[in-house]
Amino acid sequence: MKTVILVALLLLLFPIPVLGGESGLVISSYSVNPSTLFPGDTGKLVVTVTNTGTRSAEIREAVLYGNGLKVLSPGYSKLGTLTSGGSVDLTFVISGMKEGVYYPTLVVRGNDSTLQYPILVTVDSTEPEVLLDTGILYVNEVNRINFTIINPRSGDLTSIKVRPIVDGNVYPEYLYFDRISGGSSAKGVFYLYTTKPVETVQFSLQFNNGENVRYTNTTAPINSLPSREIQISLEKYPNEVLRYDTVVFSGNITNLRQDTIYSLIMSIEGDGIVSSRDVVLPALSSMDSVPFTIRVTPISSGTKHLTLTYMYSDVLGKIYTGSTDLYIQVPDKDVLSLNGVEIKKDGIELNIIGDVSNLGNYEVKGVTVSVLASDSEESYFIGALAPSDFNSFDINIPVKENTSTITISIQFVTGVGQLITIQQNLPVKEKPVLKEPEIPKKYYILIGLISVLVLVVVGYSWKRAMQ
Amino acid sequence: MEVLYNPKKFFTKKEEVSYIPALIILTLNGIISAFLAYYTIKTITPMLPVEAHQFMAIGMAIGSVFGFLTPFIKWIVLGLIFYGLSSLFGGKGSFKKLISFIGYGFIPLLIGDAIGGYIGIEVLSSMRGLTIEDLVKYREILETSLATQISAIVSILFLIWAANIFIFAVASSRNIKVKDATITVCIPIGLWVLYTLFKVVSVI
Numbered sequence: 001m002k003t004v005i006l007v008a009l010l011l012l013l014f015p016i017p018v019l020g021g022e023s024g025l026v027i028s029s030y031s032v033n034p035s036t037l038f039p040g041d042t043g044k045l046v047v048t049v050t051n052t053g054t055r056s057a058e059i060r061e062a063v064l065y066g067n068g069l070k071v072l073s074p075g076y077s078k079l080g081t082l083t084s085g086g087s088v089d090l091t092f093v094i095s096g097m098k099e100g101v102y103y104p105t106l107v108v109r110g111n112d113s114t115l116q117y118p119i120l121v122t123v124d125s126t127e128p129e130v131l132l133d134t135g136i137l138y139v140n141e142v143n144r145i146n147f148t149i150i151n152p153r154s155g156d157l158t159s160i161k162v163r164p165i166v167d168g169n170v171y172p173e174y175l176y177f178d179r180i181s182g183g184s185s186a187k188g189v190f191y192l193y194t195t196k197p198v199e200t201v202q203f204s205l206q207f208n209n210g211e212n213v214r215y216t217n218t219t220a221p222i223n224s225l226p227s228r229e230i231q232i233s234l235e236k237y238p239n240e241v242l243r244y245d246t247v248v249f250s251g252n253i254t255n256l257r258q259d260t261i262y263s264l265i266m267s268i269e270g271d272g273i274v275s276s277r278d279v280v281l282p283a284l285s286s287m288d289s290v291p292f293t294i295r296v297t298p299i300s301s302g303t304k305h306l307t308l309t310y311m312y313s314d315v316l317g318k319i320y321t322g323s324t325d326l327y328i329q330v331p332d333k334d335v336l337s338l339n340g341v342e343i344k345k346d347g348i349e350l351n352i353i354g355d356v357s358n359l360g361n362y363e364v365k366g367v368t369v370s371v372l373a374s375d376s377e378e379s380y381f382i383g384a385l386a387p388s389d390f391n392s393f394d395i396n397i398p399v400k401e402n403t404s405t406i407t408i409s410i411q412f413v414t415g416v417g418q419l420i421t422i423q424q425n426l427p428v429k430e431k432p433v434l435k436e437p438e439i440p441k442k443y444y445i446l447i448g449l450i451s452v453l454v455l456v457v458v459g460y461s462w463k464r465a466m467q
Numbered sequence: 468m469e470v471l472y473n474p475k476k477f478f479t480k481k482e483e484v485s486y487i488p489a490l491i492i493l494t495l496n497g498i499i500s501a502f503l504a505y506y507t508i509k510t511i512t513p514m515l516p517v518e519a520h521q522f523m524a525i526g527m528a529i530g531s532v533f534g535f536l537t538p539f540i541k542w543i544v545l546g547l548i549f550y551g552l553s554s555l556f557g558g559k560g561s562f563k564k565l566i567s568f569i570g571y572g573f574i575p576l577l578i579g580d581a582i583g584g585y586i587g588i589e590v591l592s593s594m595r596g597l598t599i600e601d602l603v604k605y606r607e608i609l610e611t612s613l614a615t616q617i618s619a620i621v622s623i624l625f626l627i628w629a630a631n632i633f634i635f636a637v638a639s640s641r642n643i644k645v646k647d648a649t650i651t652v653c654i655p656i657g658l659w660v661l662y663t664l665f666k667v668v669s670v671i
Contacts, residue, residue: 455624
């Protein structure tokens with residue numbers, strides 16, 4: 001075999017002159033396209049014949065003998081005279097049915113000489129292969145699959161179209177490679193979304209070998225794992241929250257998927273609560289983690305069932321949702337309380353003093369205490385009130401003589417920005433007059449009788465004792 | 468009842484020595500004292516700041532217990548004083564007999580406390596709705612009031628009645644003359660009366 005190859009190379013490097021002739025006809029070059037045929041392919045063989053002699057040479061006939069290959073085009077006859085230094089291209093169409101190395105022979109006959117020239121043609125059935133660079137596939141995620149397409153043949157392949165075939169959504173549907181040289185490879189990537197585990201990815205290949213269009217399929221193994229989705233870790237929060245207080249739900253969102261997620265929206269909803277605005281993230285890359293905070297204010301008492309919901313989409317626009325249940329207890333008690341309220345009535349004016357305490361865990365803002373009495377209203381602005389803090393108020397308000405109750409209202413803004421007003425009605429008590437306690441006259445009589453009784457009894461006992 | 472109007476005869480013919488009558492009398496006396504302490508603190512508590520309420524609850528418990536024990540403490544202390552003074556006059560009876568006898572002397576004090584307690588409740592009821600500042604002013608008014616003075620006089624009258632019983636109880640239980648027993652009883656009771664009168668006179 002080695003000898004055959006060596007001979008072929010020598011023939012290519014050193015054109016053979018016309019056997020025994022003086023005219024100087026030689027095969028100056030030839031080409032086979034494609035350079036390596038698949039079995040069944042057709043190829044084009046172009047041979048250039050040059051007159052290297054000093055005088056003109058006539059070419060009567062040029063015939064190609066297949067020697068195992070099919071020669072599909074006819075030979076040439078009466079080609080005419082080739083002047084000194086002139087050349088002519090002779091084209092033959094060949095086809096190889098079986099794998100192997102062939103040496104079709106070109107015979108050129110002139111007036112006084114004949115030229116024979118063996119040409120090397122290879123027929124190879126080795127197909128291109130596809131190898132997956134990504135070994136793991138996550139179900140319900142958009143997977144970026146890297147692959148390598150290998151051309152193990154000696155000849156180039158052109159117009160390669162690769163179509164991954166798998167049970168799922170594939171993007172793009174086709175990948176196109178202009179040329180992969182013989183013995184080289186090319187890298188490609190596609191995105192795959194599947195809802196169930198798969199074990200292999202099939203690739204359908206279409207490519208050109210010369211002018212031959214060929215098709216082949218190849219299969220690559222892959223491991224499937226369930227999606228790790230996103231993880232929401234919540235920090236500890238108080239289980240009991242006063243009405244109108246604010247509980248802060250904070251934590252981290254981590255994208256455990258191997259793809260980037262988009263348009264993440266997270267919110268907390270439930271009956272009898274008001275929550276701060278939703279958490280919105282434009283995008284979150286794989287394995288990235290971001291902190292979040294959602295504030296919730298209960299506006300009624302009882303056990304509150306809260307639902308933390310999230311929604312996001314993947315690169316293909318597929319939407320994913322999930323939720324987590326949360327519970328808080330809300331006692332029948334407001335976050336702000338009135339303490340030490342004293343109402344002093346002085347004629348037609350009331351003086352109301354007292355404290356407003358924040359019993360909650362979150363700051364309230366814009367606290368204003370108002371007193372409504374006898375169609376009059378007076379307010380006292382306190383401002384922000386930190387948790388476990390209190391502030392005093394002192395309000396004077398004119399009232400009618402017969403005012404028996406007043407309404408004290410506290411207006412404030414909760415941690416989620418909601419304006420709340422709580423009210424309490426209080427009686428107006430007339431200040432008791434400090435005077436000496438009065439003892440009814442009958443008691444004086446009774447006390448007098450007892451005194452007499454005591455004296456009589458003592459006296460009597462001594463009288464008896466003396467007897 | 469004979470002990471109230473003819474104590475000499477009652478103690479002369481009394482031979483058995485028992486704590487039970489004394490304990491019954493003192494327990495009734497203690498219940499009245501405990502109730503008065505409880506009622507007083509309960510009336511004052513709303514006048515105090517909210518923060519002080521929990522302390523007043525503890526004070527209510529301590530006051531009630533101490534009020535209940537006060538008559539028993541007085542009983543023992545008077546018994547010791549009477550025993551010591553009567554010894555100077557050659558008293559020979561046992562301490563047990565002495566205190567079992569003087570226990571009867573607390574019957575007038577029980578009646579006096581009941582009447583005084585009733586007046587006290589009337590006065591406390593008139594204090595409802597006062598503030599703590601008012602209470603301080605009201606205390607001054609109360610100390611100089613006719614009700615307080617009459618209450619003190621009534622208290623002294625019942626104390627004299629009790630002393631009358633104590634004299635014959637001491638004389639009989641310690642086997643000393645009535646004159647000596649009178650001296651024995653009048654020294655501590657006299658001081659008690661003088662103290663009560665001093666309190667009333669000093670604020671007028």
